[in-house]
Amino acid sequence: WPQPEQLENLIKGRRSVRQYRPENVDPALLQQVLDVSAHAPTGVNARKLWVGVMDDMDRMQAFREDVYARLADKALHNALPQCRRTAFFAAAPRLWKEQGIDGIFRGAPHFVLVGNAKDAPCQEQDPLIYLSYMELYAQSLGLGTTWCGLLYWCLQLMLPELLPELGLPETHSFQYAMLLGEPAIRYARTVEYGPATVHRIQWK
Ligand SMILES: Cc1cc2nc3c(=O)[nH]c(=O)nc-3n(C[C@H](O)[C@H](O)[C@H](O)COP(=O)(O)O)c2cc1C
Structure with a gap:
């Protein structure tokens, strides 16, 4: 095993990356990430995840343009479903077009989508465990x-018609998404949130 302090540094030092180098991750390295992450545990060992990867930054760029164009079109025709996130998705295409602000994809060259079989015992939990392991x-x-x-x-609420086009089978529900790429930024330090706030359970 890695030394505990190495894991501690990894857990405290992992950060969200919102600036990426405009290049594909080496395909062998990406495959390694996916192969190792596939060992994440699933409830009842069902192992029924659907994992979709956008592994080419040119296709990603085409997808990004398509997503913003479809959002703009729906916003124009008042066809975005109304919820507390609608305002963001209605404004995002303009920010992208006029200011180059990529609010959804953050300029990432890749993303990973995870779904799970609708009959999986831990339909919602398995994908989050998978992505947690994958991130680390x-x-x-x-x-x-x-x-x-x-x-x-975006995919679940605003543009669900894209999910089958992305390859999600009807037997599976879409559960979560993660951006991925070579970072254009390095964080020098861990984040220190201090001791955990924990409720000590009293029983009898
Ligand atoms: C479930 C979840 C969803 C998130 N969604 C987004 C997102 O859509 N866009 C984004 O830029 N960051 C997103 N984040 C990143 C958080 O904002 C980030 O983890 C938090 O600000 C702490 O920063 P750190 O990850 O660098 O420690 C998400 C994080 C989690 C755990």
């Missing part, structure tokens, strides 16, 4: 990651 392993290799709730909501 990827960051231990020097890669950058960011959990991406915005991409999750």
Whole structure:
């Protein structure tokens, strides 16, 4: 095993990366990340995850443009579903077009989407465990990651018609998303949040 202090540094030192080098991650390295992450535990050992990876930055760029164009079109026709995230997704295409601000994808060259079989015993938990393991392993290799709730909501709420096009089978539900790439930024220190706030359970 790694020494405990190495793991401590990894857990405290992993950070969200929102600046990426404009290049593909070496395919062999990306495959290694996916192969190792596939060992994450699943409830009842069901192992029914669906993992989709956007592994080419040119295709990613085309997808990014398509997503912002579709959001703009839906916003124009008042066709975005109304919820507390609608305002963000209605404004995002303009920010991208006029200011080059990529609020959803943060300029990442890749993303990983995770779904799980609808009959998996731990449908919602397995994908989050998978991505948690993947994030730590990827960051231990020097890669950058960011959990991406915005991409999750974008696909789940705003543009769900894209999920089958991305390859998600009907048997699976979409569960979460993570951005990935070579970081254009390095964090020098761990984050220190201090001691944990924990409730000591009293019983009898
Ligand atoms: C479930 C989850 C969803 C997140 N979604 C986004 C997101 O959509 N975009 C983003 O830039 N950061 C996202 N983040 C990153 C958090 O903002 C980040 O983890 C937090 O600010 C702490 O910073 P750190 O990760 O660098 O320690 C998400 C994090 C989590 C855990």
